[in-house]
Amino acid sequence: MRLLGLLNRAIVLLSAIALVLASCVLTYSVVLRYFTPEPTDWQDEFSVFLLIGVTFLSAAWVHSQRGHIGIEAVASILSPRTNRIRLFVIDMLSALFCAFFAWKSWTLLHEAWTEGYVSATAWAPPLWIPYLAMSAGMTLLTAQIVVQAFHRRPMPDGR
Amino acid sequence: MSVFEIGALYGVFTLLVMFSGMPIAFSLGLVATVFMVFFMPPAALDTVTQNVYEEMSSITLLSIPLFILKGAAIGRSPAGRDLYSALHVWMNRIPGGLGIANVFACALFAAMAGSSPATCSAIGSAGIPEMRKRGYPGGFAAGLIAAGGTLGILLPPSITMILYAVASEQSLGRLFLAGIGPALLLVSFFSAYAAWRYSHEARHAQTGSVLLADERFTLRQRFAALPRVLPFVLLLTGVMVALYGGFATPSETAGLGAILALILIAVIYNTWRPRQLEPIMINTIRESTMLMLIIGMSLLYSYVMSYLHISQSVATWIVAQELSRWVLLAAILLMVVMLGFFLPPVSIILMTAPIILPPLKAAGFDLIWFGVIMTIVMEMGLIHPPVGLNIFVIKNIAPDIPLGDVIWGVMPFVVLMALAVVVLCLLPEIAMWLPEAVIKTMR
Numbered sequence: 285m286r287l288l289g290l291l292n293r294a295i296v297l298l299s300a301i302a303l304v305l306a307s308c309v310l311t312y313s314v315v316l317r318y319f320t321p322e323p324t325d326w327q328d329e330f331s332v333f334l335l336i337g338v339t340f341l342s343a344a345w346v347h348s349q350r351g352h353i354g355i356e357a358v359a360s361i362l363s364p365r366t367n368r369i370r371l372f373v374i375d376m377l378s379a380l381f382c383a384f385f386a387w388k389s390w391t392l393l394h395e396a397w398t399e400g401y402v403s404a405t406a407w408a409p410p411l412w413i414p415y416l417a418m419s420a421g422m423t424l425l426t427a428q429i430v431v432q433a434f435h436r437r438p439m440p441d442g443r
Numbered sequence: 444m445s446v447f448e449i450g451a452l453y454g455v456f457t458l459l460v461m462f463s464g465m466p467i468a469f470s471l472g473l474v475a476t477v478f479m480v481f482f483m484p485p486a487a488l489d490t491v492t493q494n495v496y497e498e499m500s501s502i503t504l505l506s507i508p509l510f511i512l513k514g515a516a517i518g519r520s521p522a523g524r525d526l527y528s529a530l531h532v533w534m535n536r537i538p539g540g541l542g543i544a545n546v547f548a549c550a551l552f553a554a555m556a557g558s559s560p561a562t563c564s565a566i567g568s569a570g571i572p573e574m575r576k577r578g579y580p581g582g583f584a585a586g587l588i589a590a591g592g593t594l595g596i597l598l599p600p601s602i603t604m605i606l607y608a609v610a611s612e613q614s615l616g617r618l619f620l621a622g623i624g625p626a627l628l629l630v631s632f633f634s635a636y637a638a639w640r641y642s643h644e645a646r647h648a649q650t651g652s653v654l655l656a657d658e659r660f661t662l663r664q665r666f667a668a669l670p671r672v673l674p675f676v677l678l679l680t681g682v683m684v685a686l687y688g689g690f691a692t693p694s695e696t697a698g699l700g701a702i703l704a705l706i707l708i709a710v711i712y713n714t715w716r717p718r719q720l721e722p723i724m725i726n727t728i729r730e731s732t733m734l735m736l737i738i739g740m741s742l743l744y745s746y747v748m749s750y751l752h753i754s755q756s757v758a759t760w761i762v763a764q765e766l767s768r769w770v771l772l773a774a775i776l777l778m779v780v781m782l783g784f785f786l787p788p789v790s791i792i793l794m795t796a797p798i799i800l801p802p803l804k805a806a807g808f809d810l811i812w813f814g815v816i817m818t819i820v821m822e823m824g825l826i827h828p829p830v831g832l833n834i835f836v837i838k839n840i841a842p843d844i845p846l847g848d849v850i851w852g853v854m855p856f857v858v859l860m861a862l863a864v865v866v867l868c869l870l871p872e873i874a875m876w877l878p879e880a881v882i883k884t885m886r
Contacts, residue, residue: 296725303508303728304512306508306698310509310697314685328502336496336500338732339731352467352736355461355785356464370464371464377460377465377473378466385472385491388489392492
């Protein structure tokens, strides 16, 4: 639990840097286009990799903040006991899906690594980079969901 | 099983999982995966993650986190308060000017920040106390801000519109421009209502009421309010010029806008230390990751829907009904309104686009025009119970206004939005004139 927390904090810091870096790269390509006739080839894709990385790697941290929104309409009708059971079942099903997605990401990563997949653009960066972000991010998310399901504490706002 | 039975099952299963309270992103992914297991060849399951990656790895979609960063940087700075007070000192001589200043502040701020909740909290936290101090009823003040905040998804750079442009394969630049006319229409409706409501309240107010109190600002005070606001207005126009002058693509304007916004708050508000930037970055990551996962899983969801021919069959079925154009439009909008009660605009667009856009196109509707209409209709969902995101933002910044008052205060604005939809159906030029004119001059 504490290890996950530390890992998540490091990821949030890296994500913040990645967001600013992606903004800089896109700004750079605007400036470059203004001053030179050279085509911009790697900037868009570089930013895509950064932003895919941010999205998947920070998913676990966002879950720890209960940031993935759902429709909570039934919560008010059910008794506290039924609600606890409902939340546990939801967490288990979410974890099941995320585990499946993580597993398929790892096999995709393996394939991309051994077959040497590259992106179909002029710059042609290897695709294992974003796939690694997806695999690691979804694995972390699965772990986070399971850990939280067993240590469910009420959030400050009562959720 | 026939396609229709599978389709019905898909729909029912989705509703069931979503209403269980499972986070929207995981619900969509789970439903899609379960149907892949049962109805699609095993090989499809092996490429599920590749599908998600390929659908998501478009720089247009991935510009969304950067637009959110720009919005968070401006939204968390005192810019909203400054913008608000500047408009207030300039407009206070107009009857009902305080309410109108709030509407204008919301519209301008929404265009800079691009987010409805951010607009509500930035303008509302200054505007609501001020309006109540001047004797405006709490419910009215809350409704005005909640409704004004929704302009964020109609004015560029609207995240909702980015998704619509991707889902409908329409030009994002044109769609952005098409939102401006209708946004001005809504601004004038809201302002007219604010003025009418003010005169109504003033007629019934007793002499000596704070509502009638006169307040004057000198010219010096008026001009003193400008310097902190102008840079943000320049940012807004600068980004638009970069986009429509052909210097930058929409996704590049996201990066450019984020960098400029960070520089502006560093220079004007001295916000540059890591500790000060932390809340901005944390909010950005939380909101954008939540949104991007919903988007990724919605894309998987609609991929499965179209692989199983559900979307195509339903779309063909709707076309075969040979409904008159307006009945078709009304039926579709009604569905969007109902979905808007529960779902955020991003998932509504991605889940329904493959079903509703082909029939609308066949009926001869312009898809850019429809994008604007659909956005306004989804705005209603943002301020309408039970989910009404903006209502809860207002509840947070003004906890002492009873929820019932907020909801009743919002209702007139829901009616005004519906009226705007009708006006846009009768006069589509309000939306379409600006994109046509700009595209013509660019040629």
